[in-house]
Amino acid sequence: MLSLSPEETTALLLSLKVAGTATFASLPFGLWIAWLLARKDFPGKAVLDAVVHLPLILPPVVTGYVLLLLFGRKGWLGAPLSEYFGIVFAFRWTGAALACAVMGFPLLVRALRLSFEAVDRKLEQAAGTLGAPPWAVFVTVTLPLLLPGLLAGLVLSFARAVGEFGATITFVSNIPGETQTLPTAIYTFLQIPDGDGPALRLVLICVALAVSALLLSEWLSRLAAKRIEGG
Amino acid sequence: MSLQVDIQHSQGAFDLALRFECGAGITALFGRSGAGKTTLIDLIAGLRRPQQGRIAVAGRVLVDTAQGIFLPPHKRSLGYVFQEARLFPHLDVRSNLLYGRRFADGLRLRHDGFDETVAMLGLEPLLARRPGKLSGGEKQRVAIGRALLARPRLLLMDEPLASLDAARKAEILPYIERLRDAAKIPIVYVSHALPEVMRLADHLVLLGAGRVQADGKPAELAARLDLPLLGGGEDAGALLEGSLVDHLPAHGLSRVRSQAGDLLLPKIDLPAGSMLKLRIPARDVTLFLQPPEGSSALNLLRGRVVEMLPHGDTAMDVRLDCNGVALLARITRYSAERMQLAPGAEVCAAIKSVAMDRG
Numbered sequence: 001m002l003s004l005s006p007e008e009t010t011a012l013l014l015s016l017k018v019a020g021t022a023t024f025a026s027l028p029f030g031l032w033i034a035w036l037l038a039r040k041d042f043p044g045k046a047v048l049d050a051v052v053h054l055p056l057i058l059p060p061v062v063t064g065y066v067l068l069l070l071f072g073r074k075g076w077l078g079a080p081l082s083e084y085f086g087i088v089f090a091f092r093w094t095g096a097a098l099a100c101a102v103m104g105f106p107l108l109v110r111a112l113r114l115s116f117e118a119v120d121r122k123l124e125q126a127a128g129t130l131g132a133p134p135w136a137v138f139v140t141v142t143l144p145l146l147l148p149g150l151l152a153g154l155v156l157s158f159a160r161a162v163g164e165f166g167a168t169i170t171f172v173s174n175i176p177g178e179t180q181t182l183p184t185a186i187y188t189f190l191q192i193p194d195g196d197g198p199a200l201r202l203v204l205i206c207v208a209l210a211v212s213a214l215l216l217s218e219w220l221s222r223l224a225a226k227r228i229e230g231g
Numbered sequence: 232m233s234l235q236v237d238i239q240h241s242q243g244a245f246d247l248a249l250r251f252e253c254g255a256g257i258t259a260l261f262g263r264s265g266a267g268k269t270t271l272i273d274l275i276a277g278l279r280r281p282q283q284g285r286i287a288v289a290g291r292v293l294v295d296t297a298q299g300i301f302l303p304p305h306k307r308s309l310g311y312v313f314q315e316a317r318l319f320p321h322l323d324v325r326s327n328l329l330y331g332r333r334f335a336d337g338l339r340l341r342h343d344g345f346d347e348t349v350a351m352l353g354l355e356p357l358l359a360r361r362p363g364k365l366s367g368g369e370k371q372r373v374a375i376g377r378a379l380l381a382r383p384r385l386l387l388m389d390e391p392l393a394s395l396d397a398a399r400k401a402e403i404l405p406y407i408e409r410l411r412d413a414a415k416i417p418i419v420y421v422s423h424a425l426p427e428v429m430r431l432a433d434h435l436v437l438l439g440a441g442r443v444q445a446d447g448k449p450a451e452l453a454a455r456l457d458l459p460l461l462g463g464g465e466d467a468g469a470l471l472e473g474s475l476v477d478h479l480p481a482h483g484l485s486r487v488r489s490q491a492g493d494l495l496l497p498k499i500d501l502p503a504g505s506m507l508k509l510r511i512p513a514r515d516v517t518l519f520l521q522p523p524e525g526s527s528a529l530n531l532l533r534g535r536v537v538e539m540l541p542h543g544d545t546a547m548d549v550r551l552d553c554n555g556v557a558l559l560a561r562i563t564r565y566s567a568e569r570m571q572l573a574p575g576a577e578v579c580a581a582i583k584s585v586a587m588d589r590g
Contacts, residue, residue, distance in 0.1 A: 122317050128304040129276055129311040130381045131334030140330075144321040 064170025115149025155217030238284030256433030310378030331381025
């Protein structure tokens with residue numbers, strides 16, 4: 001029952017590629033935004049906070065449509081990007097990754113922001129008095145102490161990316177081998193006669209992925225926390 | 232002068248205006264909580280910015296608002312030992328100790344002084360451990376080592392013993408004394424604990440309400456009756472330096488020679504010739520107009536009354552000059568009247584107890 005057809009394997013591998021890319025590409029931005037929100041006071045902070053959280057609240061279709069307007073071939077950002085840099089998102093797996101990254105971003109930022117707030121600023125001060133310039137304080141003190149939250153955030157946003165449906169299908173459609181991820185593949189199988197079997201297999205894979213992601217995140221966080229507390 | 236401070240800084244209702252200089256050895260910043268000690272040390276370290284003023288260490292300007300100079304903390308080369316050790320929990324003791332070295336030395340990390348510092352602070356058995364597994368006293372010793380190894384020009388210590396119990400304090404104090412004697416680095420030591428300050432300090436800056444109330448040698452300030460935290464305080468006492476002359480094993484006593492005269496103390500486990508710091512609490516000094524006959528008092532010193540100041544409702548603080556050094560006595564006002572004590576009077580002081588530290 002669990003031997004996958006080539007079509008199903010393609011969807012699974014594509015899903016992992018899309019979710020992995022989305023997660024790791026959004027990490028630097030996530031760190032930066034979370035740091036801004038946790039540590040800095042600036043005009044427009046509430047607006048930034050709201051914009052980051054929008055994808056969590058808006059219907060995914062709306063987010064997908066906004067992405068299409070911005071990053072479509074004739075979009076405000078999509079047109080110059082493809083013309084000058086040759087970067088195309090529309091109807092490509094990269095577009096699916098972008099949609100997943102945007103949808104998972106609030107989860108990543110929330111986890112990182114909480115971790116930033118939990119890092120003891122006094123330790124950063126101490127590092128400064130020992131001669132560490134700010135970038136070194138971040139790399140040698142802040143980041144290691146952030147690790148449990150960072151891992152939890154990564155796993156959450158990865159899981160969210162694997163499950164993303166609405167924004168992806170709106171923005172980059174449902175093209176097998178290019179943009180057809182697990183959820184869109186399940187959706188497709190459910191539309192055709194005798195598609196129940198393949199759909200169920202993919203559903204089981206989704207459940208397995210979700211459960212192992214959660215277990216992994218728990219385990220990593222506990223490991224990191226133990227390291228920090230001095231195990 | 233290794234440290235020059237001249238700053239004005241207000242924070243809410245609190246207003247700080249300080250000016251002092253200090254040199255080698257341990258300079259204690261002493262005062263009650265809220266006197267501005269921690270604010271001052273944070274200003275020196277660069278963790279706060281003064282509104283106005285100048286701070287220089289060994290001729291190097293750290294901050295000068297008039298010239299628009301402000302060095303951030305990591306460019307000041309100052310060691311800072313905090314009240315709580317603030318060790319990095321994700322690094323073992325060795326990496327904590329070497330943390331500052333990496334920035335002081337750049338790519339060519341040198342290990343000079345590492346073994347000596349580890350030995351001086353007794354850290355050898357702790358090197359592979361993580362801070363989470365250390366006791367409070369051990370943590371503070373690692374923090375001192377970490378600050379020392381960053382090659383500081385000045386070591387700042389903000390109540391490093393305040394969070395420790397008496398036993399842990401007693402464990403760390405000798406290390407700080409060794410540090411004072413071994414390291415050539417000047418130390419600024421913040422504390423509100425008088426015995427600690429008197430034991431460690433070479434120079435004392437008394438802070439009160441954001442101002443320097445007095446500034447000088449601990450022995451001189453300890454004898455000033457007008458300072459409510461020192462000579463006029465509840466625990467007032469004179470500081471004397473002495474050297475161990477010999478032991479009287481048959482009686483379990485040791486003889487200590489000070490400028491004020493010889494004193495007999497319970498046996499001290501140190502060789503003859505050792506230098507000692509003695510503290511004689513003012514309440515434990517009794518005054519006589521004539522040397523008492525047939526007294527059980529072991530220690531009698533002759534002196535002249537220099538100054539008298541009422542203390543509270545019933546007591547009178549008396550400062551004596553005993554052969555050039557000050558001795559304090561706290562007696563009742565009734566006794567002072569009955570004895571007709573006045574400055575210039577020759578008296579004999581009987582000393583009931585002496586607290587002693589290694590000099």
